Amino acid sequence: EAQVTQNPRYLITVTGKKLTVTCSQNMNHEYMSWYRQDPGLGLRQIYYSMNVEVTDKGDVPEGYKVSRKEKRNFPLILESPSPNQTSLYFCASSFLSGTGRNQPQHFGDGTRLSIL
Amino acid sequence: QKEVEQNSGPLSVPEGAIASLNCTYSDRVSQSFFWYRQYSGKSPELIMSIYSNGDKEDGRFTAQLNKASQYVSLLIRDSQPSDSATYLCAVNMFSGGYNKLIFGAGTRLAVHP
Numbered sequence: 759e760a761q762v763t764q765n766p767r768y769l770i771t772v773t774g775k776k777l778t779v780t781c782s783q784n785m786n787h788e789y790m791s792w793y794r795q796d797p798g799l800g801l802r803q804i805y806y807s808m809n810v811e812v813t814d815k816g817d818v819p820e821g822y823k824v825s826r827k828e829k830r831n832f833p834l835i836l837e838s839p840s841p842n843q844t845s846l847y848f849c850a851s852s853f854l855s856g857t858g859r860n861q862p863q864h865f866g867d868g869t870r871l872s873i874l
Numbered sequence: 875q876k877e878v879e880q881n882s883g884p885l886s887v888p889e890g891a892i893a894s895l896n897c898t899y900s901d902r903v904s905q906s907f908f909w910y911r912q913y914s915g916k917s918p919e920l921i922m923s924i925y926s927n928g929d930k931e932d933g934r935f936t937a938q939l940n941k942a943s944q945y946v947s948l949l950i951r952d953s954q955p956s957d958s959a960t961y962l963c964a965v966n967m968f969s970g971g972y973n974k975l976i977f978g979a980g981t982r983l984a985v986h987p
Contacts, residue, residue, distance in 0.1 A: 789973070791975065798979065799979060800962065800980055808973060814972060848917055860975070861923075862920045863908075863920075865918050865919070867917050868915075
């Protein structure tokens with residue numbers, strides 16, 4: 759089954775304790791992306807990757823890191839989490855068109871993070 | 875000005891009516907446009923994608939794109955209570971240096987029996 763898998767689904771942790779949210783896709787997609795969703799603000803892109811070893815900042819990258827060592831995996835790293843990073847996080851992936859007509863993104867089920 | 879704007883709603887329509895959802899965007903060179911449906915606490919699921927001016931129909935859903943006016947809309951015919959959700963408009967902003975998908979804040983649709 760084609761899917762984007764995120765782990766964990768829920769996490770409660772404390773300020774400053776490094777954490778990683780994993781994301782894996784089995785569709786051989788080039789493009790992968792992380793979003794956070796907050797009430798009233800909608801989905802905001804944190805980082806994206808257009809292929810292995812190619813990553814770039816989205817609109818809200820502060821406090822986050824990513825890596826793309828393999829095509830299928832795109833982990834999100836919070837080196838020193840703070841309470842303002844409490845949010846619902848989604849990973850997504852898609853095929854990439856060189857013409858700008860991108861294919862629709864497939865979303866994971868989401869990770870709800872609470873930073874105390 | 876926000877890059878992608880939607881009326882937050884709620885948009886309330888009776889069962890069986892047509893629901894009309896609108897979205898405007900700021901980047902004139904955008905070429906890919908998507909409508910997603912999101913139920914509370916769930917991930918967004920794709921409803922429609924549209925790339926060219928005009929209408930695109932899929933079952934009860936019709937997406938309309940007008941690049942000159944920079945708006946995209948979604949019509950839902952014969953609305954059902956199960957259509958009650960938040961509808962997200964997403965626009966791909968692409969140039970040589972970046973390739974971002976920008977979402978609107980979403981319009982909440984409520985279909986009442």
